[in-house]
Amino acid sequence: MDIFSQQLINGLTYGSLLGFIALGYTMVYGILNLINFAHGDMVTLAAFLAITIAPLAVAAGTLAMIITLAAVVVSVCIIAILLEKIAYKPLRAAPRLSLIVSALGAGMVIKNAIMLIWGANPRIFPRNLFPAGLAKFSDISVSYLSVIILLLNILVMLTLYIFINKTRVGIAIKALSTDYSVAELMGVNVNNTVMIVFLIGGGVGALGGMLIGASYTTVTFSMGFDYGIKAFIAAILGGIGSIPGAMFGGLLLGLTYTFCSGYVSSAWANTVTYLLLIILLIFRPNGLFGRSLVQKV
Amino acid sequence: MKKYFLVLIMILILFCACNRKTSNEFVVGVQAPITGEYASEGQGMSNAVKLIVQQQNDEGGLNGVMIKVITCDDEGSPQKASICAKKLVNDGAKVVIGSYTSTATAASQEIYANASVIQTSDATAAVLTQGNYKTYFRASFNDDIEGEFTANYFVNVKKYGNIAIISDYSSFSSGLAGAVVKNIGLLGGNIVCNEKIDANAQDFKAVLTKIKALNPDVIYFSGYYTQSGLLRAQQVQLDIQADYVGGNATDNPQFIEIAGEQNAIDSYLVGLPVPEQLDYPEALKFNSDYLREYKAPVPSIWTVINADGLRVVFEAMKQVNTNDTIAAIEHIKGGMKDFRGLTGPITIQRNGERAGSIYRVNVINSDLDYETVYYDPVSGK
Secondary structure, X not given: OHHHHHHHHHHHHHHHHHHHHHHHHHXXXXXXXXXOOOHHHHHHHHHHHHHHHHHHHHHHHHHHHHHHHHHHHHHHHHHHHHHHHHXXXXXXXXXXXXXXXHXXXXXXXXXXXXXXXXXOOOEEOOOOOOOOOEEEEOOEEEEHHHHHHHHHHHHHHHHHHHHHHHOHXXXXXXXXXXXXXXXXXXXXXXXXHHXXXXXXXXXXXXXXXXXXXXXXXXXXXXXXXXXXXHHHHHHHHHOOOOHHHHHHHHHHHHHXXXXXXXXXXXXXXXXHHHHHHHHHHHHOOOOOOOOOOOOOO | OHHHHHHHHHHHHHHHHHOOOOOOOEEEEEEEOOOOOOHHHHHHHHHHHHHHHHHHHHOXXXXXXXXXXXXXXXXXXXXXXXXXXXXXXXXXXXXXXXXXXXXXXXXXXXXXXXXXXXXXXXXXXHHXXXXXXXXXEEOOOXXXXXXXXXXXXXXXHOOOOOEXXXXXXXXXXXXXXXXXXXXXXXXXXXXXXXXXXXXXXXXXXXXXXXXXXXXXXEEEEOOOHXXXXXXXXXHHHOOOOOEEEXXXXXXXXXXXHHHOXXXXXXXXXXXXXXXXXXXXXXXXXXXXXXXXXXXXXXOOHHHHHHHHHHHHHHHHHHHHOOOOHHHHHHHHHHHOOOEEEOOEEEOEOOOOOEOOOOOEEEEEOOOOOEEXXXXXXXXXX
């Protein structure tokens, strides 16, 4: 039982991290039908920005964590908006394929910029940013960081849920994702709404990048690809375009992977995990929370 | 018309790009992971080769010919490795040092052998000498020997009851784990689990939690320092009371950084001596020259092993009085005995393996220094 609970916590923590990244993919896709391939690299960028900003913020003492988090999230939000303005907005009327190429290119530019600025060596993420230490319940040990990750996951999910359903901007996002052209005709400000979507995706992704850095200590300029792909799969699993879907998709992927390694076979964990996901998608092609797509001809 | 003109210009550029061979120089190639997660090792290799070559050039070159170094970044991956191998051969390399990982080394062996380019590396996977490539030799030791040494330490010296083994999918890590498992079996030790991790992942808590339930006395990992550091940190996070032992690729200063200083203390490392533990006069000189040139200490023993490989080639060419690679490799594999290497006396056998062994067990003490707790009973020291 202890082992089971421990694995549950392991899986939830890992899944939450994927969920933070998956959110950025799913929100952008919901509105623009675009897979923002540069998103994984934005997440990496957040981790590297934290490496630079954290030592400067240490002078502020106990507030260092808050200052660093805020500074990094704000910077990444700004870069995400710039990314949209430079790489995607001019192509909004162009075929989807051009947008995808632009996204891949933007990802490469960000990745290489990280390499040129911070170097190609793996970097150690600052240890003093998040509280270190372990909470122990009988045989289960939970790091404070895992607790923070889980709490943040719930907090982000609730905030976004209220934001999307109760605010004007949120309803505009919903309208745009339901029917882009009709919403536009009804007077929804497309440019501002798209900007806000990139802002939210970038901000939550930045949070994810820093939590990944803190959890696994080493960050490399190329790590965005691996996490990006896994988060992208989580987004599809949850139903791409659905915000709760991204979070639950992440959790499901994290839990499946963890329980496969723990109870089936660590050597087969990846194979078994993705096999289960394929089976799930056969029965629910639009993911857990996805709308079924009926296209009128 | 304009189109044809453009095409013509492009073809011309292509020709210019291809014909850059220089003739009157002896070219030494470095195929190493200059970027990526093993970058610290790759850069160490490249630095060491440049240092040795510079010293040789200061003495008037090799049999009167000046030496030039070309580096190619293989990122430790087999795909990039074969691209690098072709590039280095095209650029006229006669000797290639590389690569750091066994997987990347294996992917490039055939290309060098076909071009009669001497290749030497620090890679330790047993398969590397089983292909009978005539131009390959290594100054490092076969993993099978490390497997025997590790098993003996676990079963006969430490008398561990429950042994947990973890490896990744690289040819080096799985080969070493296989050798350790086989030898523990021969000595009658008890392996409670033999797990695999994905070296691209960073979260190994699921596997470690599974291991925790089996109450092991020791967790042994046969892969590289990046994952090794994370495993050790996550072992402490999960509060698993067992000794942690890393194989030879855990030896890198970044292991301590990644695991965290507090967590790294009391970790064991089975492997070769670290550079600071080498007390041969040649090694002391190499360490201090490297520090002076690069303002940083030698990153790991692998840097020294690679330097030794290159020194063996230079020495052989001087002894046979020609820079011909076939004559030199013949001499290395048959004629040279007890060359004074940085890592001790070097004799290369006919199959390209180095004779003897210099394994030991180090533990990271509370000052974060390596302390040797056990030597190879055969070689003594």
